[in-house]
Amino acid sequence: MAVQQAPSYLGRLACVLGFLFLFHSGYSTFEHLSYLKAVDGHESGLPLDITIELIMSVALFGLGIVMVADDFKEILMETEMAKQSIESLDARPSFYAFDHRGRAVFRNVVLKN
Amino acid sequence: MVNAAKVLQDLRASAERKPDVVVRLGKPLVESGAVKKLDADAWLVYEQVAIAALEVGDDTLAHRCIEALEAKFPGSARVRRLQGMQLEAVGRLEDAGEIYKAILREDETNVLAAKRQVMLLRTMGLPAEAIGALVKYLDINYTDFEGWLQLADFYLEELMNTFVFLDQLLAAFLRYAQAAFCMEEVIMLQPQNHVFHLKYAEILYSQDSIGLALKQFCRVVELCKDHVRGLYGIKLCTSRLLKAAPSRNPAATSQEDLKAIDLLATERLLAVYGSGNAAASVKTTSAKWIESA
Amino acid sequence: MGAWTVIQERQAMLLDPAIRDWVLLPIMVVMILVGVVRHHITVLLNGTPKKADLKSARETKGLQRGAVLRAYGSHLPEHAFEARKAYITDAFEKGTYLKDPKGGNKPKGNVMQDPAYVEGMMDGMKKNMMNIVPQTVIMGWINFFFSGFVLIKLPFPLTIRFKSMLQRGIETQDMDVTWVSSLSWYFLNLFGLQSVFTLLLGSGHAADAMRDMQAMSTMGMGAATNPQMGPTGQPQDMHKIFLSEKENIELTEHEWGLENVEIRLLVKYGKLPRSILEDQKKAKAVGNASSSSSSSAASSHVASSTSPSQATMAAAAAAASASKKKGRRQA
Known part of the structure; x- marks a missing residue:
């Protein structure tokens, strides 16, 4: 079974920062365009700093996602199957009977953690 | 708390039968009320802990879990089956039977109740009727590999329960064949699982079809590299076949193949045993034993 | 511009x-x-x-028996496969799994x-x-x-x-x-x-x-x-479906997946070269082609031998000649 990784705080931080940059660059673009409209100026493409901010946000997102995502699983079924223990053979959850000695053995035993 | 929930989830997925672990981890969860934090999983945990508690004899814990489930899902067939199991565990078998009959009257196709009826017959000490009921169930639900596994186990248990000599001979002939049939169905339904191939191989070996058993053991090791039980099976078969006269059947494994496989199995077993942390003396002893087999 | x-x-x-x-x-x-x-x-x-109906469930699952046998029958030994094939074709013909055995069309x-x-x-x-x-x-x-x-x-x-x-x-x-x-x-x-x-x-x-x-x-x-219901919306005749499935099963040849499992295992662990498997496949194909077209004794001799060393040498020679024969026949 996949072991849960400890939450990668750095990864999450990177994702949050990436989102903030994206949002900020989007808003800057909107402001820039409305400024141009108000001033009736030519549109000559976005200013350089907005583009750089956008690319940075993409990079941060990429970094963050890679850190936050789970480990890869093996592609061969074989390795997954190898982890299957032989106990799964005898365990048939719908077919449990209770006439075994478990009830007697554990009756007076306190199962502590 | 998070770890306990994770372990319980893993046990649910792998379906291993470890009631002591489940109760040990689940009891504090249930009694402290922390189980409610798991949202959707909480009900699965309740069910899991209830069944484990019944197995371990902790009836109060089981009762508590079942009550919680009943409060949330009143009248549900799944909860009623749990109540039936509770009655089975304390020995009130007729009452349990009544519950299952009622569930089936409402919904004929309820597989849970049908399966419990089968196990009820076995608990009552009527193995033949249990087998009959299970066969009838499998006639309707062909794709339930769990049922086929259980049937195979029933036949093998029957084998162990015959004491009269002549019956034993008949049993050996018939029961192994029946168990093998069931395992074949399981293999068809789950072809990638090496554990079922292993069981089939061991049944074949017990039936004395060594050539076929050898092929199945090879399949086990092919599906799961270095499977120790499979390798031992290979060694057993090859040693028998090499000592016997060479078969004239053209489809049988040739002598040189047998020797090659035998060598391979020995080598892999030595590698597996040699790689552990055991003391050197243990390693040499096991190596000597494997090579002499 | x-x-x-x-x-x-x-x-x-x-x-x-x-x-x-x-x-x-x-x-x-x-x-x-x-x-x-x-x-x-x-x-x-x-x-x-x-509410699900028991008999309909049995009907659909019964049909699946045939499908499963066809799909995964290669995992079973021959006697098991043949026994199931015989039983299932018989059962489908007689309509044992039908919901309503006397219904007809x-x-x-x-x-x-x-x-x-x-x-x-x-x-x-x-x-x-x-x-x-x-x-x-x-x-x-x-x-x-x-x-x-x-x-x-x-x-x-x-x-x-x-x-x-x-x-x-x-x-x-x-x-x-x-x-x-x-x-x-x-x-x-x-x-x-x-x-x-x-x-x-x-x-x-x-x-x-x-x-x-x-x-x-x-x-x-x-x-x-x-x-x-079928795609046209008419109630399908389950009996016809069973019969067509039965024909499919009758046509299925049993290819035992475990026939050369020992060789495969040896190849997997590197004891034998992978080419052995290719040669075996060729030998088998040659054997099948020649047995179906009933040609000379030399080719059928190749088909019966299963041990790898013989097969490699004979197959290389026979494959060349048989492929020429096949080519001429197809031309």
């Missing part, structure tokens, strides 16, 4: 913000609400799921009286109604109230062909295709709100536009829910 500047010069139009407040947002809100209401009504209409005239068929049709009609009625109503409402003006500007460029569709009601020639009317906003929302519905209602929601499209194209069919 000149053409490029013309295209890039965007038509800057200033729209009344009241349009945004009173058209854009209300349409979206209305669609979300209608979708949620539709989902709940569908759930109420469907009521409790139908239902005369077409009584089709409407079959309760299962009628029920299936009613279910389908209910679903279709629930999908189509809200769509038509909302489209009518939009056309009535919100026509005659542009609502939004699409951020992506489109070709001229879309102009007539997206700017219905505003007959101009020069306006950019990117300025569109409220009806196209409705269509955008129809597809775009799917994920919003999934968030609100969980994944199995009844407001799925994809299903709308399917439902529209298969109008009047109650086929989806009832497993007994």
Whole structure:
């Protein structure tokens, strides 16, 4: 079974920062365009700093996602199957009977953690 | 708390039968009320802990879990089956039977109740009727590999329960064949699982079809590299076949193949045993034993 | 160069913000609400799921026996496969798994009286109604109230062909295709709100536009829910299905996957070269081809030998000659 990784705080931080940059660059673009409209100026493409901010946000997102995502699983079924223990053979959850000695053995035993 | 929930989830997925672990981890969860934090999983945990508690004899814990489930899902067939199991565990078998009959009257196709009826017959000490009921169930639900596994186990248990000599001979002939049939169905339904191939191989070996058993053991090791039980099976078969006269059947494994496989199995077993942390003396002893087999 | 500047010069139009407040947002809100209401009504209409019938379940599972045998029979030894094949072909022929063994072919005239068929049709009609009625109503409402003006500007460029569709009601020639009317906003929302519905209602929601499209194209069919119905909506004759499955099984040859498992195992651990498997395959193919075309004794000699060393040498020689023979036969 996949072991849960400890939450990668750095990864999450990177994702949050990436989102903030994206949002900020989007808003800057909107402001820039409305400024141009108000001033009736030519549109000559976005200013350089907005583009750089956008690319940075993409990079941060990429970094963050890679850190936050789970480990890869093996592609061969074989390795997954190898982890299957032989106990799964005898365990048939719908077919449990209770006439075994478990009830007697554990009756007076306190199962502590 | 998070770890306990994770372990319980893993046990649910792998379906291993470890009631002591489940109760040990689940009891504090249930009694402290922390189980409610798991949202959707909480009900699965309740069910899991209830069944484990019944197995371990902790009836109060089981009762508590079942009550919680009943409060949330009143009248549900799944909860009623749990109540039936509770009655089975304390020995009130007729009452349990009544519950299952009622569930089936409402919904004929309820597989849970049908399966419990089968196990009820076995608990009552009527193995033949249990087998009959299970066969009838499998006639309707062909794709339930769990049922086929259980049937195979029933036949093998029957084998162990015959004491009269002549019956034993008949049993050996018939029961192994029946168990093998069931395992074949399981293999068809789950072809990638090496554990079922292993069981089939061991049944074949017990039936004395060594050539076929050898092929199945090879399949086990092919599906799961270095499977120790499979390798031992290979060694057993090859040693028998090499000592016997060479078969004239053209489809049988040739002598040189047998020797090659035998060598391979020995080598892999030595590698597996040699790689552990055991003391050197243990390693040499096991190596000597494997090579002499 | 000149053409490029013309295209890039965007038509800057200033729209009344009241349009945004009173058209854009209300349409979206209305669609979300209608979708949620539709989902709940569908759930109420469907009521409790139908109770499964034991015999029908047995019928479908019985059919699966044949399918499973065909698909995975290669894992079983020959005697097991043949025994099952014989039993299943016999059972399918006799109709042991049929729900209604004496039913036979239902005369077409009584089709409407079959309760299962009628029920299936009613279910389908209910679903279709629930999908189509809200769509038509909302489209009518939009056309009535919100026509005659542009609502939004699409951020992506489109070709001229879309102009007539997206700017219905505003007959101009020069306006950019990117300025569109409220009806196209409705269509955008129809597809775009799917994920919003999934968030609100969980994944199995009844407001799925994809299903709308399917439902529209298969109008009047109650086929989806009832497993007994075929694609044409007539109750299928299960007996015929069983017979066709039986023929499929009879045609299946048993190819035992474990025939050369020892060699495969040795190859897997590197004790034997992988080419051995190729040679074995060739030898087998040669053996099959020559046995079916009944040629010389030399080739059949190759087919019977199974040990690898013999096969490698004989196969190399025989493969060359047999392939030439095959080539001539096919030519």
